[in-house]
Amino acid sequence: MAYDESNIFAKILRGEIPCDKIYEDDHALAFNDINPQAPTHVLVIPKGAYVSFDDFSRDAPDEEIAGFFRAAGKIARDLGAVDPGYRILANNGPDAHQEVPHFHLHIFAGKNLGRMIKPVDK
Numbered sequence: 001m002a003y004d005e006s007n008i009f010a011k012i013l014r015g016e017i018p019c020d021k022i023y024e025d026d027h028a029l030a031f032n033d034i035n036p037q038a039p040t041h042v043l044v045i046p047k048g049a050y051v052s053f054d055d056f057s058r059d060a061p062d063e064e065i066a067g068f069f070r071a072a073g074k075i076a077r078d079l080g081a082v083d084p085g086y087r088i089l090a091n092n093g094p095d096a097h098q099e100v101p102h103f104h105l106h107i108f109a110g111k112n113l114g115r116m117i118k119p120v121d122k
């Protein structure tokens, strides 16, 4: 899937639409989700143009991957989320209901987050 430069996170990266920014460095930008699913719900996005985790993990240079994941860990620490805990999540593709085609991590925290995933219907 080709990267779509008109996706909403590309517009945020270019400064064309605002975000509630909480962190930025050379490899990552983090901001609060517009529709939070937990008391803390932060999105962490790479600065490069990657559609999904698949794309990012395959094509991004090692320095960019390391920088991005180190930033995500630091953001969670700076949020005070390490103890009692937090969840990171990346939706990849249609079955995971990925809405925005720019790779992003969700960081959820601030309450007991329950089970990891909805159980399969039997």
Ligand code: 5GP
Residues within 6 Å of the ligand: 008, 019, 020, 031, 032, 033, 034, 035, 036, 043, 090, 091, 097, 098, 099, 100, 101
């Ligand atoms: P996905 O389903 O792609 O993993 O998650 C996309 C997330 O982006 C959703 O949680 C949604 O609320 C969030 N989102 C969509 N548009 C915007 C926006 O314009 N600003 C912010 N801050 N979050 C957005």
